[in-house]
Amino acid sequence: MNRFLKLAIIGLVASCGGGGSYKAPRNLENACAIAAERPAYMRAMKATERRWGVPVYVQMATIHQESKFIGDARTPHRYALGIIPVGRQSSAYGYSQALDGTWDEYRKSTGNRRARRDNIRDATDFMGWYMNDSSRILGISKYDAASQYLAYHEGRNGFARGSHQGKGWLMGVAGKVNARSELYRMQLASCR
Secondary structure, three states: OOHHHHHHHHHHHHHHHOOOOOOOOOOOOOOOHHHOHHHHHHHHHHHHHHOOOHHHHHHHHHHHHOOOOOOOEEEEEEEEOOOEEEEEOOEOOOOOEOHHHHHHHHHHHHHOOOOOOOOOOHHHHHHHHHHHHHHHHHHOOOOOOOHHHHHHHHHHHHHHHHHHHOOOOHHHHHHHHHHHHHHHHHHHHHOO
């Protein structure tokens, strides 16, 4: 077999197989477009809404902020002396940007030991689990995207201490999450 044919076969096999696509949907500004392009995302978020009571639009706004719907998203590398990579900023990974320890707690609590952060169904279920507990423990409404995001970002103990209140940049981000949640809510109501 000649070299060109071998390369063509390898290229074809590589383009068809293995692992999922972790690229973001084309239009992140429109919830209906996301739903049309990635129906599996909507099925996962609706299942999470049924199980945990967290609205689809709150989940979508949080995922948008955390990973822009990129399944294998990671935090940036840290550098020593500006050039030597010394690891990532945190262990956050996947659609939900869940940290290793919190993800392990979720898997243990739900019995979903095979859950993966780069699987949209597992990631949305994690968010529902976390936000449900934030509602139960901290009294945050599941419809309050800004406060849910702050508890998600700072951790429940940090939120309870008010650690977010001294972070103007974070309060701004929470406001954007809230605005996007409202936008997605209105869009989803019109495209159902």
